[in-house]
Amino acid sequence: MFTNASNFTNDVDLTFAIIIGISLFFLIGLTALMIYFMVRYHHKRNPVAKDIHGHVGLEILWTVVPTILVLVMFYYGWSGYTDMRKVPDDAMKITATGRMWSWTFEYENGKKTDTLVIPIDKPVKLDLLSEDVIHSLYIPAFRVKEDLVPGDTNYMWFIGQQLGTYNILCAEYCGDRHSYMVSKVDVIEQQAFETWYNDTTQATLEGAEAGLALLKQNACMSCHSVDGTTMVGPSFKGLFGRNTEIESNGIVKNITADELYIIKSIEDPAADVVKGFSNIMPAYKDKMTQKELEQMIEYIKTLK
Amino acid sequence: MDNHAIDSHLNFYETKRGLFSWIFTLDHKRIALLYLYSISLFFLVGVALGFLMRLELFSPGGQVMDPRTYNQVFTFHGVIMIFLVIIPSIPAVFGNFFLPIMIGTDDVALPRLNLFSWWLYIFGALMALGTLMFGNGPADTGWTFYAPYSVTSDTNVSMLLLAAFILGFSSILTGLNFIVTIHRLRAPQMPWFRMPLFAWGLYATAWIQLLATPIVGITLLMVVMERTFGIGLFDPSLGGDPILYQHLFWIYSHPVVYVMILPAMGIVSEVIPTSAQRTIFGYKAIALSSMAIAFLGYFVWGHHMFTSGMSDQARVVFSFITFLVAIPTAIKVFNWIATLYKGSIYITPNLLWSTAFIFNFLIGGLTGLINGALAADVHVHDTTYIVAHFHYTMFGGTIFVFLGALHYWFPKIWGRMYNQKLAYWALGLTFVGFNILYGAMLTVGVKGMPRRYYDYLPQFEFLNKVATVGSWILIIGILLMIYNLIRSARKGEIAPRNPWNGVTLEWQVPSPPPLHNFDRPFILSEKGPYDFSLLEKINEVEQKPLDH
Ligand code: HEM
Ligand SMILES: [Cu+2]
Ligand SMILES: [Cu+2]
Numbered sequence: 001m002f003t004n005a006s007n008f009t010n011d012v013d014l015t016f017a018i019i020i021g022i023s024l025f026f027l028i029g030l031t032a033l034m035i036y037f038m039v040r041y042h043h044k045r046n047p048v049a050k051d052i053h054g055h056v057g058l059e060i061l062w063t064v065v066p067t068i069l070v071l072v073m074f075y076y077g078w079s080g081y082t083d084m085r086k087v088p089d090d091a092m093k094i095t096a097t098g099r100m101w102s103w104t105f106e107y108e109n110g111k112k113t114d115t116l117v118i119p120i121d122k123p124v125k126l127d128l129l130s131e132d133v134i135h136s137l138y139i140p141a142f143r144v145k146e147d148l149v150p151g152d153t154n155y156m157w158f159i160g161q162q163l164g165t166y167n168i169l170c171a172e173y174c175g176d177r178h179s180y181m182v183s184k185v186d187v188i189e190q191q192a193f194e195t196w197y198n199d200t201t202q203a204t205l206e207g208a209e210a211g212l213a214l215l216k217q218n219a220c221m222s223c224h225s226v227d228g229t230t231m232v233g234p235s236f237k238g239l240f241g242r243n244t245e246i247e248s249n250g251i252v253k254n255i256t257a258d259e260l261y262i263i264k265s266i267e268d269p270a271a272d273v274v275k276g277f278s279n280i281m282p283a284y285k286d287k288m289t290q291k292e293l294e295q296m297i298e299y300i301k302t303l304k
Numbered sequence: 305m306d307n308h309a310i311d312s313h314l315n316f317y318e319t320k321r322g323l324f325s326w327i328f329t330l331d332h333k334r335i336a337l338l339y340l341y342s343i344s345l346f347f348l349v350g351v352a353l354g355f356l357m358r359l360e361l362f363s364p365g366g367q368v369m370d371p372r373t374y375n376q377v378f379t380f381h382g383v384i385m386i387f388l389v390i391i392p393s394i395p396a397v398f399g400n401f402f403l404p405i406m407i408g409t410d411d412v413a414l415p416r417l418n419l420f421s422w423w424l425y426i427f428g429a430l431m432a433l434g435t436l437m438f439g440n441g442p443a444d445t446g447w448t449f450y451a452p453y454s455v456t457s458d459t460n461v462s463m464l465l466l467a468a469f470i471l472g473f474s475s476i477l478t479g480l481n482f483i484v485t486i487h488r489l490r491a492p493q494m495p496w497f498r499m500p501l502f503a504w505g506l507y508a509t510a511w512i513q514l515l516a517t518p519i520v521g522i523t524l525l526m527v528v529m530e531r532t533f534g535i536g537l538f539d540p541s542l543g544g545d546p547i548l549y550q551h552l553f554w555i556y557s558h559p560v561v562y563v564m565i566l567p568a569m570g571i572v573s574e575v576i577p578t579s580a581q582r583t584i585f586g587y588k589a590i591a592l593s594s595m596a597i598a599f600l601g602y603f604v605w606g607h608h609m610f611t612s613g614m615s616d617q618a619r620v621v622f623s624f625i626t627f628l629v630a631i632p633t634a635i636k637v638f639n640w641i642a643t644l645y646k647g648s649i650y651i652t653p654n655l656l657w658s659t660a661f662i663f664n665f666l667i668g669g670l671t672g673l674i675n676g677a678l679a680a681d682v683h684v685h686d687t688t689y690i691v692a693h694f695h696y697t698m699f700g701g702t703i704f705v706f707l708g709a710l711h712y713w714f715p716k717i718w719g720r721m722y723n724q725k726l727a728y729w730a731l732g733l734t735f736v737g738f739n740i741l742y743g744a745m746l747t748v749g750v751k752g753m754p755r756r757y758y759d760y761l762p763q764f765e766f767l768n769k770v771a772t773v774g775s776w777i778l779i780i781g782i783l784l785m786i787y788n789l790i791r792s793a794r795k796g797e798i799a800p801r802n803p804w805n806g807v808t809l810e811w812q813v814p815s816p817p818p819l820h821n822f823d824r825p826f827i828l829s830e831k832g833p834y835d836f837s838l839l840e841k842i843n844e845v846e847q848k849p850l851d852h
Contacts (some may be wrong), residue, residue, distance in 0.1 A: 002455075015680045016750075023670035030641060031663055031783040033544060037644035038651060038659070041580070049582035049648035049836065058642070059635070066634040070673070078620055079678025084682065085616050128613075133453040134546060136686060139384070140752025143683045147612045149547060150452060151540025154613035154680050167761065171611075171686040171754040173446050175453060176371045179757040278458045 005166065007140035007159040011080035013143075019150060084144065087157040091123035098128075098135035098148040099282070101177040102219035103168065111200060112217060116168065116185040118160050119193035125157040132282065136172035145171055160187035163296050175280075176232050177222060211299030214292055223281065226303055233281060234274055237303045245275040262300065263293050315719065315816040317440030330415035331819060336401035337717075338422050339392060341643055343848055344786075346388040346429065347703075351779060353381035357776040359743075361768045364760055374758040375444040376459070382447030383464060386641040388429055390851035391560065393706050394567035395478055395513075396421075399506045401717065403482060405810045406500045406551030408828070410820040413484040421477040428471035435460045435467070446756060448557075451538030451549040455530050462531050465524040467850045472521040475563075482506050493828045500808050501590055505570020508594040512559045512566075512601070517608045520556035523549065547612055554605035562601045564698055565665075566594050568705035569636055572658045575712050576640055578806040580647025581656035583834040586639040610681050619678060626676040633669055637662060653727035657708025660735050663699025668693060671746065688757075689749025692742040695798065700738055707734075710789060715799030719816045722792035730785035739779030744771035800843065812845070 003009055032284070040046070066161070094116070095106040105116045105126075118124050128137060130148035137156065138145040146156040170181035205213055215221055215236075223232040234244075242257045248271060255261055255272070265272060268279035314662055316333050324336055360367045369377070400418065404411055412418050435442040439460030445453055454461050486507050490499065499507075526537050527549070536542030538549040569590075577584045584590065606614060606622030640662060649655070671693045674680045684690060714722050748767035753760055760768065802811040810817075812826045828840055829835035 012679045012683055015677050016674065016683075019670075019673050019680065023673065027663075027666050027670060028668060030637065034641050034644065034659055034662065037641065037647070038649055038655075041644060041647050041649050043581070043648040043650050046646070049580060050646040051583045051641075051830075051836070052585060052646060053583055054586040054589065054639075055642075058638075059586055062638040063631060066631050070630050070676075073673055073677050074624055074627045077623060077679045077681070080677075080679030081619070081682065084679065133456065134450060136751070138686075138754060140683070143679075145611050145682050149613050151545070152547065152613055167752070169752070169754050173375075173450070173453070173686075173756040175457070176375065177443070178375075178475075179371070179759045182761075210389060214519050224414060280456075280458065282675060 003141065003162070005160070005162050005164075006139075006144065007161060008084060008143045009141075011083065015073075015076045015080050018076055022069055022073070047088035056282055074173070084156070087125050087155070088123045091125040091157055092118070093125050093127065096116075096126040096128050096137055096148070096172075097131060098137065098170065098181070099131040099219060100133065100175055100222070100280070101170070101181040102222040103137075103181070103183045104217070104219070107197065109197065109200075111197065114216065114219075115183050117193065117196055118187055119190045120163055120187050122190070123157060123159050125155060128154045128156065129250055133174050134172045135170050135174050135181065138169045138171035139166055140169065141166040142185075147172055163182070163187050163189070180222065188259060207295060208299040208302050210292075211297070214288075214296050215299065218241070218284070218288075220296075233277060236300050240297070240301045246272040247275060248272045262297055266293065266296075313813065314818060316819045317816060319787075319819045328419065330411070330419055331358070332400050332404050332411050332415065332418060332719075332819065335398050335415075335418050335422055336399075339396040339400065339425070341766070342422075342426065342429065343393055343397065350381055350384040350389060351782065353377050353384070355775060355779055356746050357381065358772040360758070361760070362772045363769070364762055364765055366759070371758040372441075372444060375446075375756070376442045378756060379443050379446050379464075381431060383443075383468065385698075386447055386642070387468050388425075388432065390564045390702055391471075391475055392478070393564075393565075393702065394709070395482065395506055395509060397424075397706075398502075398571065398713065399478070399482060399567060402713065402810050403485060403503060403506055404489070405817065405821050406808055407486065407494060407503055408809055408822070408826055409485070409489040410822070412481050413488050414481050417477055421474045421481070421765050424470055424474035424477070428467045428469075428474060431467035431470065432464055434578060435463045439463060449524065449527060450553075451527060451546045452540065453529075454527055455542075458493055462528045462847060465528050466805065467530075469524050472513065472517045472524075475513050476517045479510035479517075482510040483514065486510075486838040497588065497591070498828070498830075498832050499514065500570075500590075501573035501584065501587070502567070503568035504591040504594050505566045505568075505573070506607055508598040509563050509566045512563050512598050516556045516559040516563075516602070519552060521558075523552040523556070526552075530607050544632060547609070547614065550612060551605070552607050554608045555602075558605040558608065559598075559601045561694075561697070562597055564702045566597065568702045569594065571705050571709045571712075572620060572661060573636075574806075574808065575654050575658045575708065575833040576643045577836075578712075578804050578808075579652060579658075580649050581805065581836050581839075582643070582647045583832065583836065584639070585642035585645070586635075587832055587834075589635055590639050592750050593635045596632040596772040597629060600625065600783050604629055607676060607681070613844075623678045623681075627673070628670065630673060630676070637666065637669075650670060650804070652711075652804065653722075653724060653731055654708060654712040656728070656731055657704060657711060660731065661701060661704045661708065662739070664696055664704060668696030668701055671696060684749055685753075686755055687749035687755050688745045688755050692745035692749060695742050695745075700742070704734075707785065709751055712804070713810070714789065714792070715803045716813075716815045716817070719799050720792055720794075720796035721795055721799050721803060723788050725815055726784065726788040730781050730788055733777055733781030733784060735781070737774050737776070737781055740774030741771050741773075741778055744768070744774060777787045802843055805836075805839055805843070807836055807842060808833055812842055 097104045106112050128148040130150040137147045142158050144156050144158050146154055166185050168183040225231050225235045228235050228237040239257055245254055267285040270279055273279045441459045443461040443464045444459045445457055529535050530537050536544040538544040538546050573590055604626045607626045610619050744767045748764050753764045799815045809826050813821055829838050
């Protein structure tokens with residue numbers, strides 16, 4: 001608590017502290033009173049009960065006091081929250097996209113990453129988009145969370161106030177690998193950030209190496225492994241040249257995975273569904289150039 | 305001691321025998337027991353699934369199942385516990401058994417409809433179980449069925465939705481039946497404000513069942529339509545709106561948490577006066593606060609959607625009204641505790657289940673305040689904190705009262721006494737295990753562990769281990785309790801009419817009651833349902849020495 005990691009942590013933690021304080025007071029007080037009454041008015045000590053039907057003054061008291069207390073709690077919750085929705089004008093804009101089961105962050109200059117990198121002490125606004133189902137971007141250390149709703153736009157903002165790396169988790173259940181939809185936010189010095197931001201040399205990778213980078217960027221790795229373990233989809237290891245049983249329009253057939261098959265699997269995965277797997281892979285038609293497809297296949301070929 | 309010597313009637317078990325005399329019975333007491341046995345069975349299935357989940361979460365990484373299975377398990381656990389256990393629980397079991405007796409009549413107003421509700425329940429339950437066998441595996445959407453995931457999931461979501469739809473009807477019909485019964489069949493000497501508080505709890509509940517359940521029924525059908533015919537209602541890729549689904553779902557599902565808790569509060573309001581041998585403190589405040597909760601409960605559903613991108617004004621309004629619900633709830637707690645003041649208290653497992661309820665429910669309610677406060681809720685929303693919060697209210701609240709009620713009314717239902725020593729042990733284990741389990745989950749949620757997580761980051765490991773160990777203690781407690789009750793129902797000491805010295809009408813009939821409940825005119829006080837000055841007169845009927 002009170003780590004000051006983002007501009008909201010202190011307000012949120014203060015709200016927590018106030019409510020928990022009041023709650024503990026009532027929990028301990030009322031429990032103690034209950035136990036005291038059970039001991040003090042045990043039938044051995046108090047053989048004759050006294051009928052008391054009620055007391056208007058007390059009823060008023062214990063209506064008014066809780067009312068005041070909950071209004072105080074409401075106020076703290078509300079004021080802390082209002083700030084969360086008021087984005088400063090100079091905030092840096094980043095688009096955060098979620099899909100089953102990975103994150104992409106796109107900066108204004110077109111730079112795309114799977115981990116969020118932000119400069120310290122600068123307001124950042126995330127525009128939240130989803131490509132499939134609802135996800136929720138949650139950074140526990142910053143005390144922020146907001147849903148990514150497909151077909152809708154939502155946003156969040158914050159200021160990273162301490163250097164370091166923090167977890168980004170998905171808080172809205174989104175299917176098989178929901179708990180693995182994890183990323184990081186790196187809060188770094190302004191200068192380091194600028195160097196990183198202006199460095200767009202990643203395009204210079206070639207061949208298989210570029211293929212690996214593409215697989216990572218396009219979230220293929222959240223469903224496919226490269227080491228032979230079966231995740232949601234078949235592993236890429238040994239894929240090239242593998243004899244696979246597929247179902248195509250209800251007909252089961254055996255094929256050998258060659259370049260054409262792999263390209264078709266990527267562009268239109270619903271056409272040939274590998275036996276034993278569900279038809280949930282998104283279609284990548286028109287999202288990739290021929291060159292990119294070839295680079296990915298080149299990398300897959302190296303996984304024997 | 306022998307009821308039969310006094311009234312020469314047979315008790316309701318003895319009037320008829322055989323399977324058909326049970327499954328086609330119109331007797332409210334037998335229908336109550338049909339519900340009790342079916343609900344208990346599903347409760348145990350739900351507990352077993354909970355046990356498996358906790359086992360999986362014992363360490364990071366996969367332990368006993370794969371992610372898809374885990375998701376199906378928490379969905380099935382949630383659906384069973386909500387639709388098959390807690391929504392019917394107290395109304396269908398204790399409401400059916402005791403409402404007619406407590407208001408001085410011989411059955412509910414519509415006995416056939418009552419039997420039909422149970423059959424609907426069984427039909428819905430079988431359909432839910434059917435998803436295990438038919439289609440591409442049981443649903444993996446979570447019990448909330450959020451769109452568009454529920455629209456696109458390739459598991460058998462549709463059948464489970466239809467099951468929930470049917471179970472909804474069962475609940476609506478029970479509610480309807482109780483409303484009619486309370487309005488039409490109340491003993492003439494019993495005006496509204498002399499009804500026992502349990503009847504008030506059931507009455508408030510019945511209105512919610514009747515008015516809110518149809519909304520979720522239609523909503524779930526809409527998802528089935530969308531899945532089957534591709535009609536775009538909630539899935540944006542078909543032109544629908546996922547937020548609309550959440551509104552429709554919570555318009556029902558928030559009020560329904562009061563369906564779960566109000567009858568339980570009613571029972572606590574019975575057990576405490578009996579244990580303290582004095583009248584309830586603030587009868588009207590307790591009765592009317594039930595109605596206030598039922599009413600306000602309709603306008604707070606948005607607190608489940610504080611991070612969904614709903615308009616900012618709406619979030620503030622929902623937060624505000626949510627806090628208002630806390631007030632009538634607090635009033636009840638204060639009145640219960642005040643009822644112990646200057647009583648002449650008999651400590652029994654009945655009373656301790658009720659006080660355990662008050663303790664758990666205080667935690668459930670107070671942790672709810674954090675959910676109501678916008679800034680704080682944003683942090684804990686959809687974490688295990690929420691999971692623990694609702695287990696504190698539903699399990700630590702309603703189910704604890706349900707189990708307490710099983711003890712309180714045990715002598716009346718089975719005509720025998722239970723073993724008190726084992727009952728204390730079972731309660732102790734259940735209470736301690738419960739608080740370890742959900743206390744740990746509360747804490748790990750505040751640390752940021754999201755809910756519905758098959759796997760988790762290493763920093764959450766210790767608390768998850770604690771929680772799992774807690775679940776073992778809890779389950780041992782529950783099993784011990786079941787063992788004790790089953791054994792006592794068969795071998796326990798024969799129970800008198802009025803073992804706890806209560807004064808409401810159920811203590812004026814034989815244990816177990818005869819088919820038509822009353823074997824003699826009952827005694828009602830002008831001073832309300834908890835007038836203990838009548839106790840001697842009530843107990844004259846039976847010359848058995850009281851065992852306190
Ligand atoms: C021994 C008893 C129980 C254990 C060990 C247990 C454990 C659990 C666990 C581990 C979860 C999943 C938490 C997560 O999503 O991260 C869960 C979810 C849930 N439990 Fe329980 N529970 C028990 C009893 C109950 C009872 C009595 C009720 C209701 C009356 C209940 C209602 C629910 C609901 C509604 C969910 C949410 C399911 C979903 O996310 O869709 N549970 N429980
Ligand atoms: Cu997710
Ligand atoms: Cu709610």
